[in-house]
Amino acid sequence: MFRFDPYSPEFDADPFPAYKTLRDEHPCYWSEEAGMWVYSRYADIVTALNDWQTYSSAKGNLVDELPNRAGNTLGTTDPPRHDRLRALIQTAVTKRALDHIIEPAQASCRAHLDALAGRSSFDFVNDYSSNVTVDLLFYLFNLPKEGQKTVRDKAVLMVQTDPETRQKGPQHIEAYEWMANYAAELVAERKQNPGDDLMSNFITAEIDGEKLKDREVQLTVTTLIMAGIESLSGFMSVFALNLADHADARRRLAADPSLIPDAMEESLRYNTSAQRFKRCLQRDVDAHGQQMKAGDFLMLAYRSANRDERQFENPDVYDIESKPKGHLGFGGGVHACLGTAIARLACKVAFEELLTRYPEFERVEDRLPWVPSSNFRSPMRLELSVG
């Protein structure tokens, strides 16, 4: 009998066959292991993303939610409050407001590539993408330089689950709480000495004449750090993996870097690292012969939707010319990723620099260690041979 277990490492190694079975045979599936329903078809997920009144985020959006987080972050707040919170940050992260990150991002990429000189292989994740994203985030939030590595380690850990139990273990909760405290200290410091950085603007903002709640500011900053470091690095790692596996595509990008943005969009469709999020039903919903009840949780499997042959032609082919529109690599609807413009720009710069330095690379390991997480799927390590 078919079972879909989002906590199974075997499943993580290659989730696509199971996603296809879900789409074709169980489009509204009850996962015993996750204790929630699963939507896997593109159209169902878009419908859910559009209808936040029915499919609420206020009870948490992570498949395994962290304690006291739901209701206190952008991603776990429903409109109209969500929209007001988001508006406070949104204008600072639109494409036109981001030119200032290009030069620092280039400099950071070059420095981390310089450090690889003479090596015949390197780990894309730990030697490049995570360093570049941490540098960028520290620049954007104007964070104190000391402790960069610790912040990165905690950000990585807090999104993971235990590799054995596949649940949040004490070390993950501890990392999350460490980050929340780190954010709390920053918030306190910025309240005293606000600058004109993204975080200061958010901290000093008011909604309807009311200051934001401290907890709300802390946990939103915590989430922004987590997303800025772990999600962006995960996205870059998957892109690098695709280019290692598709040498023709990589060579075309190296010869003509103006193709990088299209290839990036295709990677966001083909195997987005943000593979599933959660919603809570606010009313009974019948779907595909199943009766879901108000209060039930539902998983939205973006990565499956992006391979739905009902929506995308030849979805299992990585084609940098396909220019996929409407993919769910950043989610969609009111909660679509806040950092899309930053992610696209940073990733473009990171790969322009990488491909200039290393137009040829291939992966060293056939079987990759995947981040143990019920939300994200990206390699923990991606050794690339460049010699």
Next chain:
Amino acid sequence: MPKVTYIEHNGTEHEIDLPDGWTLMQGATLNGIDGIEGECGGSCGCATCHVYVDEAFLAKLDPPSENEEEMLECTVSPRESNSRLGCQIKVTDALDGIVVRMPEAQS
């Protein structure tokens, strides 16, 4: 399903049936219609789904939110009195037959 007519800047027309509750931005991006980008995924964060709504339907729409107003200030093609962001307009039976024109450029 409500019907939507998209008119590209060069005059090409596309008539699409959209599932109830889907947005004008989704209708275009999911049906391969050029002229709408929807870079931010529909969160009112990029102004690349700018459309000019046919006057006959303008009054049937909820007025733009503060966020949308702010983003409409960032459109690449000129903002007109009938400018809206496609991701903020969900089609319903009340909007059946709506006609929108796409601007010359989105980004």
